[in-house]
Amino acid sequence: MSARKLTVFTLTVAFFSGAVIFSSCGDAPKAENPEPMPEETAQEVNINDLEGASVSSRKETIKKIFYTIPAPMEMASLIKSSGADYDSDVLNSVDNIENYITKKQQAINLGVYGADLSYTTMFERTKESLYFFSATKALAEDLGVGGVIDDNLITRVEANKEQKDSLLSIVSDTFWSLNAKFKDDGMEDYSALLIAGGWIEGLYLASNHVEGNDELRTRIAEQKYSLDDLVKLIGTYDNQDNLADMKADLEALQSVFADVEINKSKTETSKDENGTTVIGGASSVTMSDETLAAVISKITELRAKYIQ
Amino acid sequence: MKFLKIILPVLLMLPLVSQAQCRSFTKKKCLPELEGYVQNDNFNSAVLIPGDEAELLLTFYAGKEYRLLVCGHPVLGDLEFEVLDTDDEVIYTNVDEENEADAKFDFKVATTQQLIVRIRVPEAESTSTLIHEGCVSVMIGSKEN
Numbered sequence: 001m002s003a004r005k006l007t008v009f010t011l012t013v014a015f016f017s018g019a020v021i022f023s024s025c026g027d028a029p030k031a032e033n034p035e036p037m038p039e040e041t042a043q044e045v046n047i048n049d050l051e052g053a054s055v056s057s058r059k060e061t062i063k064k065i066f067y068t069i070p071a072p073m074e075m076a077s078l079i080k081s082s083g084a085d086y087d088s089d090v091l092n093s094v095d096n097i098e099n100y101i102t103k104k105q106q107a108i109n110l111g112v113y114g115a116d117l118s119y120t121t122m123f124e125r126t127k128e129s130l131y132f133f134s135a136t137k138a139l140a141e142d143l144g145v146g147g148v149i150d151d152n153l154i155t156r157v158e159a160n161k162e163q164k165d166s167l168l169s170i171v172s173d174t175f176w177s178l179n180a181k182f183k184d185d186g187m188e189d190y191s192a193l194l195i196a197g198g199w200i201e202g203l204y205l206a207s208n209h210v211e212g213n214d215e216l217r218t219r220i221a222e223q224k225y226s227l228d229d230l231v232k233l234i235g236t237y238d239n240q241d242n243l244a245d246m247k248a249d250l251e252a253l254q255s256v257f258a259d260v261e262i263n264k265s266k267t268e269t270s271k272d273e274n275g276t277t278v279i280g281g282a283s284s285v286t287m288s289d290e291t292l293a294a295v296i297s298k299i300t301e302l303r304a305k306y307i308q
Numbered sequence: 309m310k311f312l313k314i315i316l317p318v319l320l321m322l323p324l325v326s327q328a329q330c331r332s333f334t335k336k337k338c339l340p341e342l343e344g345y346v347q348n349d350n351f352n353s354a355v356l357i358p359g360d361e362a363e364l365l366l367t368f369y370a371g372k373e374y375r376l377l378v379c380g381h382p383v384l385g386d387l388e389f390e391v392l393d394t395d396d397e398v399i400y401t402n403v404d405e406e407n408e409a410d411a412k413f414d415f416k417v418a419t420t421q422q423l424i425v426r427i428r429v430p431e432a433e434s435t436s437t438l439i440h441e442g443c444v445s446v447m448i449g450s451k452e453n
Contacts, residue, residue, distance in 0.1 A: 052333030
């Protein structure tokens with residue numbers, strides 16, 4: 001970026017920030033340009049878009065670490081693609097919603113219902129998906145983030161209820177927005193609980209389809225990676241009071257997953273026929289029948305504890 | 309100079325970028341780039357300045373196709389990023405002739421992998437003493453292979 005553009009940006013920020021301060025308007029202002037602009041100026045509008053940029057009061061550089069885990073939608077997709085059949089009996093009943101009184105219970109079960117919603121959507125169970133969407137909306141309202149699931153979103157769900165891909169996208173967008181909203185509002189611990197609840201439910205659902213399904217067995221063993229990341233993720237948040245139980249439970253599960261064997265080999269890359277990079281290698285993740293049984297037992301116990 | 313005397317106090321009062329602005333920025337500017345993919349629902353966004361680094365660790369499943377998007381506010385310039393395995397071997401970088409400054413990396417995974425995405429905000433070319441900060445979001449979308 002040129003010095004001139006930076007100067008333009010700085011002065012624009014200064015001008016509009018002044019406008020913000022003096023008008024006491026909460027939202028970032030948008031530059032209004034009634035006249036058509038020449039091409040070069042139009043390119044600068046990108047830079048001059050104030051939303052998401054400012055002048056920093058910080059001078060020291062930092063290194064920000066994001067710990068991320070695969071979304072429940074990915075686990076639902078893995079279950080479906082492994083050839084497993086849909087089973088409504090393994091889902092958390094929406095009637096249980098009345099039991100979730102504390103914010104902590106609500107946040108965890110928002111994640112649980114999110115995973116169930118991902119599962120029903122992946123298996124194209126429209127009626128059940130709408131039930132779980134309603135449960136999600138109710139818990140989001142209880143947690144003070146109900147605005148994410150507004151009437152416009154409900155209308156989109158209704159309009160797209162027979163379109164699997166559209167619904168998958170709406171569900172993912174919704175949970176991304178809920179996570180973001182928790183962070184906006186300084187409720188990062190609830191975001192962590194939501195993610196943990198979704199991960200627990202995803203693993204529970206997979207464990208209920210694993211009998212005679214070797215592919216899913218491998219997928220469950222691979223959750224060792226995600227569990228490690230989830231424990232690290234939870235450890236990054238300040239408000240550990242709400243997270244201590246969950247962290248202890250996940251660490252107990254980690255000790256069960258410790259018996260999963262990972263044989264790591266060198267990562268290899270190649271290109272497919274379309275020129276897309278393919279990342280592979282001969283690494284493998286395996287577990288014994290005893291370890292699988294112990295994982296299933298532990299995740300069933302944890303899930304029962306949190307959904308009751 | 310008189311202009312600067314007026315502007316500088318205003319700059320000192322500037323509101324910093326909030327998470328809410330980052331969410332809105334990401335939704336408007338970054339999310340559309342994941343069309344056709346199901347996005348990961350984690351919100352990985354931070355307000356960074358030139359010289360800052362960010363790192364993301366994630367498991368990618370065999371048999372899936374992914375789009376990695378490193379999306380930053382234009383005020384930060386072209387963000388540099390690389391994808392590494394857990395042995396710190398570089399698998400992809402956008403700091404080369406082939407992928408120069410590309411914000412997206414589309415790839416398939418043949419065996420489940422833990423990968424690290426390392427992002428760096430380039431140092432500002434400007435000699436200005438003012439440091440700009442902007443939102444950086446790391447987004448991952450997936451779809452069936």
